[in-house]
Amino acid sequence: MSIVTVQLGQCGNQIGFEVFDTLFSDSHSSQGLCSKRENEAYRASCKERFFSEEENGVPIARAVLVDMEPKVINQTLSKAARSGRWKYGQHAYFCQKQGSGNNWAYGYSVHGPKHKESILDLIQKEVEKCDSLSGFFIIMSMAGGTGSGIGAFVTQNLQDQYSNSLKMNQIIWPYRTGEVIVQNYNSILTLSHLYRSSDALLVHENDAVHKICAKLMKIRQISFSDMNQVLAHQLGSVFQPTYSAEGSPHYRRNPLGLALVSSPSCFLSTFLLWSMSIETIFLFFFTGDLMENLVPHPEFKMLSVRNIPQMSENSLAYSTFTWAGLLKHLRQMLISHAKMEEGIDWQVRPPLSGLPPLGKMPFNKELHFNTSIANLVILRGKDVQSADLDGFKDPALYTSWLKPVDAFNVWKTQRAFSKYEKSATLVSNSQFLVKPLDMIVGKAWNMFASKAYIHQYTKFGIEEEDFLDSFTLLEQVVASYCNL
Amino acid sequence: GDWSAPALWRLLFRVLSPLSTDASSASLALETQACWVKSALCSQGYPRLALAQLPEDGSRGSRELLLALSWLLARGPLPEKLLAQAHVQVGDEMPVCECEALASPGPGAPHVQAEDPVDIRCVQWLMGRLRFRWRCLAASQQEQCTLLSKLLWRLQHENTGLEAALEWRRGELVFWRWMDTVLTACPLEAPAAAAQPTFLPRIPEYGVGKLEPIAQELRALQEELCEAAEHRRVAWEAKVGRQVQGPRWSAARQALQTAVGQELAALQWAWERDRGPAEPHGPHRLVRCEEDAPRGQHVRAAEVIQALRSQEACLEAALCRLQGQCRQELAKLVGSLPGLIWIPPSGH
Numbered sequence: 161m162s163i164v165t166v167q168l169g170q171c172g173n174q175i176g177f178e179v180f181d182t183l184f185s186d187s188h189s190s191q192g193l194c195s196k197r198e199n200e201a202y203r204a205s206c207k208e209r210f211f212s213e214e215e216n217g218v219p220i221a222r223a224v225l226v227d228m229e230p231k232v233i234n235q236t237l238s239k240a241a242r243s244g245r246w247k248y249g250q251h252a253y254f255c256q257k258q259g260s261g262n263n264w265a266y267g268y269s270v271h272g273p274k275h276k277e278s279i280l281d282l283i284q285k286e287v288e289k290c291d292s293l294s295g296f297f298i299i300m301s302m303a304g305g306t307g308s309g310i311g312a313f314v315t316q317n318l319q320d321q322y323s324n325s326l327k328m329n330q331i332i333w334p335y336r337t338g339e340v341i342v343q344n345y346n347s348i349l350t351l352s353h354l355y356r357s358s359d360a361l362l363v364h365e366n367d368a369v370h371k372i373c374a375k376l377m378k379i380r381q382i383s384f385s386d387m388n389q390v391l392a393h394q395l396g397s398v399f400q401p402t403y404s405a406e407g408s409p410h411y412r413r414n415p416l417g418l419a420l421v422s423s424p425s426c427f428l429s430t431f432l433l434w435s436m437s438i439e440t441i442f443l444f445f446f447t448g449d450l451m452e453n454l455v456p457h458p459e460f461k462m463l464s465v466r467n468i469p470q471m472s473e474n475s476l477a478y479s480t481f482t483w484a485g486l487l488k489h490l491r492q493m494l495i496s497h498a499k500m501e502e503g504i505d506w507q508v509r510p511p512l513s514g515l516p517p518l519g520k521m522p523f524n525k526e527l528h529f530n531t532s533i534a535n536l537v538i539l540r541g542k543d544v545q546s547a548d549l550d551g552f553k554d555p556a557l558y559t560s561w562l563k564p565v566d567a568f569n570v571w572k573t574q575r576a577f578s579k580y581e582k583s584a585t586l587v588s589n590s591q592f593l594v595k596p597l598d599m600i601v602g603k604a605w606n607m608f609a610s611k612a613y614i615h616q617y618t619k620f621g622i623e624e625e626d627f628l629d630s631f632t633l634l635e636q637v638v639a640s641y642c643n644l
Numbered sequence: 645g646d647w648s649a650p651a652l653w654r655l656l657f658r659v660l661s662p663l664s665t666d667a668s669s670a671s672l673a674l675e676t677q678a679c680w681v682k683s684a685l686c687s688q689g690y691p692r693l694a695l696a697q698l699p700e701d702g703s704r705g706s707r708e709l710l711l712a713l714s715w716l717l718a719r720g721p722l723p724e725k726l727l728a729q730a731h732v733q734v735g736d737e738m739p740v741c742e743c744e745a746l747a748s749p750g751p752g753a754p755h756v757q758a759e760d761p762v763d764i765r766c767v768q769w770l771m772g773r774l775r776f777r778w779r780c781l782a783a784s785q786q787e788q789c790t791l792l793s794k795l796l797w798r799l800q801h802e803n804t805g806l807e808a809a810l811e812w813r814r815g816e817l818v819f820w821r822w823m824d825t826v827l828t829a830c831p832l833e834a835p836a837a838a839a840q841p842t843f844l845p846r847i848p849e850y851g852v853g854k855l856e857p858i859a860q861e862l863r864a865l866q867e868e869l870c871e872a873a874e875h876r877r878v879a880w881e882a883k884v885g886r887q888v889q890g891p892r893w894s895a896a897r898q899a900l901q902t903a904v905g906q907e908l909a910a911l912q913w914a915w916e917r918d919r920g921p922a923e924p925h926g927p928h929r930l931v932r933c934e935e936d937a938p939r940g941q942h943v944r945a946a947e948v949i950q951a952l953r954s955q956e957a958c959l960e961a962a963l964c965r966l967q968g969q970c971r972q973e974l975a976k977l978v979g980s981l982p983g984l985i986w987i988p989p990s991g992h
Contacts, residue, residue: 291787292787292790293786359776456775458772562766
């Protein structure tokens with residue numbers, strides 16, 4: 161099962177590089193703290209997902225790079241080639257000479273349709289290299305012009321052309337105090353378009369990642385590269401191979417969501433797979449993967465990632481962790497809206513289940529307590545079987561219409577990730593993003609009400625009607641998330 | 645003419661290569677290939693010395709090479725061997741007797757209680773899950789198609805080989821007639837060479853010399869072992885003779901007898917199982933067949949299951965025995981250490 165990554169714009173290309181580099185280094189690291197055989201299975205599984213092999217043995221990222229300016233693409237290509245360990249496909253990129261100037265409409269309505277054929281051709285070539293395509297991972301910013309405008313356009317076309325493949329968009333939420341005046345417009349247009357064509361929106365907030373760099377990684381002068389590394393670490397900890405729920409002996413083949421039940425009818429396919437690639441393909445399929453577990457509902461598609469521990473290498477050398485400690489913190493991060501380990505509000509408690517929310521409850525309960533729709537916890541490292549996850553199975557954590565057994569899932573592997581002996585990652589479909597989303601919609605609405613900058617969009621075919629549709633859709637999303 | 649010599653060297657190289665020749669070995673220099681062919685033929689006992697004297701640059705010797713090829717063809721079912729080598733592994737094989745239990749519980753049925761009013765969002769959620777599963781099913785169908793087409797391509801390739809083999813069978817007679825004429829036209833080799841029908845790979849002299857002392861040493865060791873065992877046996881018999889009375893002895897004897905009985909039964913079972921025609925072993929394909937299909941190389945799934953069941957029974961008996969031993973061991977330990985107590989495991 162393979163994933164084709166589409167890197168769009170400056171942001172998407174820079175993050176994409178870090179993600180591949182993280183995946184590659186981790187899978188080739190000798191610090192996995194597991195048996196050689198297990199390590200080989202892990203590496204093979206990672207490779208099948210994200211890399212294809214060329215004749216000379218250097219793995220090639222299953223990726224397509226798209227930008228309207230050549231500068232970042234050239235940098236990204238040469239950075240990968242310089243690493244000497246993996247690289248991008250020789251012809252797997254598309255660029256032009258001129259960007260979109262932060263104008264979403266220009267990216268979506270001009271660049272997109274104009275270069276549609278070339279871009280989709282590149283993607284198709286990459287798809288044809290996969291024996292089995294699991295889906296697309298589309299990395300882009302939310303508030304820019306090229307990445308977000310073309311990103312929305314490309315995602316929509318992928319939905320038309322590969323309707324059965326899964327699509328997950330990694331989107332970068334802008335700084336609250338961003339420097340681009342129209343970032344809120346761009347954001348609502350991106351979000352509303354993706355909500356229609358993508359299966360899951362994995363959101364990273366620049367503010368949160370910045371804080372992690374400052375507080376946990378202790379970086380003084382934070383560069384985009386630092387932030388992208390933190391982000392890639394989080395994504396890597398989600399996408400690297402794991403075992404399915406309880407004690408399964410094979411790595412799940414599809415991190416996005418293959419869900420085929422083993423049955424006599426797939427006997428043949430199983431055997432066929434066996435013969436095609438003995439080492440890299442695992443024989444058994446699993447039910448219940450990321451998408452199916454987290455985002456089956458069409459109104460709830462926003463995912464956030466939290467991970468623990470995260471620290472500079474210097475501190476890591478002097479730290480030891482227990483699963484109980486890590487999971488206690490992770491749970492509190494979940495219920496108290498914390499974006500990282502530091503500054504968790506330990507006062508927040510789940511509402512007592514069974515009691516109606518009467519006057520006794522604090523008035524602003526929903527502002528403090530983060531209700532979840534569904535959560536996935538991924539544990540990697542030593543003694544992982546001993547980790548107790550009962551804290552995440554409390555019905556009070558979840559919306560009333562889902563039982564924890566449906567709403568909570570866990571993936572585990574003994575194989576340690578990156579340099580951490582033990583690490584836990586939470587992928588959560590919860591109210592984490594309601595507040596930031598509400599704020600962006602509010603700000604954009606205020607500008608829209610005074611008709612500011614609208615002409616820059618109507619000029620390229622994005623009409624006021626389109627804005628209104630976007631507002632309606634996103635307000636519905638906010639309302640749905642609020643009334644869990 | 646000798647223009648065909650290089651091609652014949654290459655052909656012999658391919659025929660003699662143990663594995664289907666991949667790109668890397670096919671690209672070897674002609675000299676290397678020729679040298680390889682000579683030694684391979686020599687090790688297989690090819691009798692004509694004229695071949696060994698051919699130059700390795702591939703400039704001469706097409707007749708000798710042709711004879712060598714005919715020798716290989718006449719000696720055994722070469723086309724069949726080559727076809728078997730190139731046979732496409734469909735992969736629908738399972739190692740018999742090593743079946744692992746595939747204990748994968750199916751998806752749990754969602755338990756919706758009929759009495760409670762169902763939240764529409766829950767239904768939408770379940771619908772969404774269904775949709776994802778459907779999409780994944782479609783994707784895996786696609787995957788099957790891709791793999792099937794690859795498989796078909798490889799089968800087509802194999803077919804070409806089969807067709808070539810058929811062609812050979814049709815023309816074989818002509819070939820052998822031709823070879824007869826070639827042989828008749830060939831000058832006979834010197835009688836000295838003919839008298840030496842095969843020349844096997846040379847075993848270095850010193851190797852043979854070394855074997856003798858080792859064998860002697862082995863014999864000495866064996867004698868020593870017998871002697872030591874005899875000593876022990878005598879000592880043991882003396883010791884047992886002293887303790888032979890008493891209830892402990894009779895209990896031990898009974899336990900021994902039971903153990904021996906069990907072992908014997910197991911041996912008997914194994915012997916009975918082995919007595920019949922040789923049990924098929926190794927990889928087998930699972931296929932459906934007619935009830936009255938003739939008994940051949942196949943093994944019935946029911947028989948395999950039966951065998952596994954009896955194996956399971958044996959293992960279970962062994963487990964019981966070991967558990968008993970463990971219990972006894974534990975009881976002994978506890979008896980000797982009065983400070984030890986039992987507590988329930990943590991977390992319960």
